[in-house]
Amino acid sequence: MLQAIGLTSTPRRDRPPAVADLTFDARPGAVTALLGPAGSGKTTALRLMLELDPGRGITHFRGRPLHRVARPSREVGVLLGDVPGHPSRTLRGQLRMLCAAGGTPVARADEVLRSVGLAGLEGRRIGTLPLGADRRLGLACALLGAPHALLLDEPAAGLSSTESAGLYELLRAHAAGGGTVLYTTRDPKDAARNADRVVTLDGGRVVADQAVTEFARTRLRPRVAVRTPHVARLAAAVTQEARAARRPVEVVAEDGNLLSVYGSDCAAVGDTAFRHGVVVHRLADEIGDTGPAPRAEGGDPDGSGAPEQEAARRGTPPSRGVEGAPGAAGSGGGAEGRPSARRPARSPSRPIRYELHRLVGVPSTALVVAVVLLVSAVLAVLLGRGGSAELPVVLAGWPALSPLPPAALGAGVIGAFSFGEEYRYPALTAGRGTVPRRLGLLLAKLVVAAAVALALGVLVVAADLGALRFLYGGELVPVPDNWPALCASWLGLLVGCAWAGVLGAGVFRAAAAGVAAVLAVPVAFVPLLQQVLTGPSVRSVAGLPARLREFAGPQWSPAADRWLAGVVRVVGQPAGVALSLVLTGLLCAYVFTGLRRRARW
Incomplete structure (x- = not known):
């Protein structure tokens, strides 16, 4: 049982709320339609139920609110808007990434693709799918965790009648297995x-909650649709003959050349058109919409009796029998149905596995690495040809005209893509709660970005060194004595740039913002700090390790003293200080924005 109780959205400025005091339920074993025109609050209602938008009210999924569900992907599957996913990612890669996020075995990806009719398309890119296959992929994402409830926002919009029928067959099969299906639509005939049940919204409020038989009787009625270039003549003729025969006929002129005749049939309207010499281009029986109706006092508001009859007519099990079935716990007051006060801890490896699948699932990562290696090797060869550049500059491929070496820029771009692509193609929106959105996911992205940056730094140095030795010989590339400090500075620069890209994109929700945060370090902050650090009143930090040792009390070994002095020398460089300040500011901004959004909820 899915119960929405008192859902009310937060109003914007002086406008009324999009959804106000919305209360209804969707029963297991049945398909419930949330019906309403554009702007009636259907999508807002779904987002409030999923705790994606701020507002009041609560939604119980089998007796528990979503934030009390330990595995949300096992309880509810969601399809909101377009299918989330990078266009270059394959169908199998997209689903395996979501499997890693939700703790689902990766074999489930191929199983779900077969169940929605996408077998044989596992290696196809998301961006090349037609609309029908795209919607089936969205349904596959929603079904990935084998959820009990499905929430879909206009799943058949833009599909042909054949594609829509296939999609609704999948939803009907899920409901027949004891699941709950709630979807939104604008079309009353749909x-x-x-x-099985229709909840009608108008202005953000429930105006009718009916079984489908009652809905069809009160909301829909048969009509004859006629297309003719002489709408006025035919309307007058039909009305005149109906009055003469004393038959209750209503004639409504629609947009263009369409005429709707209520209370008659095709034969009578066709005979009238023939007798008056009116050309008819189309004549068909249809079901017309009478518009939103108020809640009927004498209807069937609680659905007693009608759902069972309608379920029997459609060949699906009635909701009463499903609620008592094993594994479909109701929302009653039993001790077993009460929500747990504590939420089980998540596996710390799930965000890491999700981030690794996200990183390797798109070709941009390999492309950035290949470009960085190629450009660095070319620059190293050009810088080493003259013999005037220092060895660290040559190995880094860092000409004077560039604010950062190619490796640092590449690490920053990869870091920026980690959050920028996620906001552009929100893979976690449909599986809200499967991966911690704040600390856990941020730490996973920082760890993976640091590992990629370290690997990239080693590969660049190895590639540049190999190119130099191949062209100029090994004797021209001596190993300097201070190589540990140089390596630490080099790897620290790359990791810092990668983290700046991650945090910049996470704060400003765009990959370009992450790249801008990386470039801001050498372009804006380093020159400013160089002026500050070279001023006459600047004090030296050379004795900092000794002062720290005196302040700390316990004495440490001379080796630890040397390591601390090396760390201070590396971080004390203008680039290191600037990078540290930028990272600190971005981290504080990320935490502040996360806490502000949490406070709004």
Whole structure:
């Protein structure tokens, strides 16, 4: 049982809330349609139920609110808007990434693709899918965790009648297995054909909650649709003959050359058109919409009796029998149905596995690495040809005209893509709560970005050194005595740039912002700090390790003293100080924005 109780959205400025005091339920074993025109609050209602938008009210999923569900992907599957995913990622890669996020075995990806009719397309890119296959992929993402409830926002929008029928067959099969299905639609005829129960919204409020038989009787009525270039003549003729025969007929002129005749049939309208010499281009029986109706006092508001009859007509099990079935716990007051006060701890490896699947699932990562290696090797060869450049500059491929070496820029771009691509193609929106959105996911991205930056730094130095030795010989590339400090500075620069890209993109929700944060270090902060650090009143930090040792009390070994002095020398460089300040500021901004969004909820 899915119960929405008192859902009310937070109003914007002086406008009324998009959803106000919305209360309804969707039963297991049945398909429930949330019907309403554009702007009636259907999508807002779904987002409030999923705790994605701020507001009041609560939604119980089998007796528990979503934030009390330990494994949300096992309880609810969601399809909101377009299918989330990078266009260059394959169908199998997208689902395996979500499997890693939700703690689902990767074999489930191929199983779900087969169940939604996408077998054989596992290696196809998301960006090349037609609309029908795209919607089936969205349904596969929603079904990945084998959820009990499905929430879908206009799943058949833009699909052909054949594609829509196939999609609704999948939803009907999920409901027949004891699941709960709630979807939104604007078309009353769509709701009458495919739903067991229809909840009608108007202005953000429930105006009717009916079984589909009652909905069809009160909301829909048969009509004759006529297309003719002489709408006025035919309307007058039909009205005149109906009055003469004393038959209750209503004639409504629609947009263009369409005429709707209520209370008659195709034969009578066709005969009238023939007798008056009116050309008819189309004549068909249809079901017309009478518009939103108020809640009927004498209807079936609680659905007693009608759902069972309608379920029997459609060949699906009635909701009463499903609620008592094993594994479909109700929301009653039993001790077993009460929510747990504590939420089980998540596996710390899930965010790491999700981030690794995200990183290797798109070709941009390999492309950035290949470009960085090629450009660095070319620059190293050019810088080493003259013999005037220092060895660290040559190995880094860092000409004077560049603010950062190619490796640092590449590490920053990869870091920026980690959050920038996620906000552009929100893979975690449909599986809200499967991966911690704040600390856990941020730490996973920082760890993976640091590992990629370290690997990239080693590869660049190895590639540049190999190119130099191949062209100029090994004797021209001596190993300097201070190589540990040089390596630490080099790797620290790359990791810092990668972290700046991650945090910049996470704060400003764009990959370009992450790249801008990386470039801001050498372009803006380093020149400013160089002026500050070379001023006449600047004190030296050379004795900092000794002062720290005196302040700390316990004495440490001379080796630890040397390591601390080396760390201070590396961080004390203008670039190191600037990078540390930028990272600190971005981290504080990320934490502040996360806490502010949490406070709004």
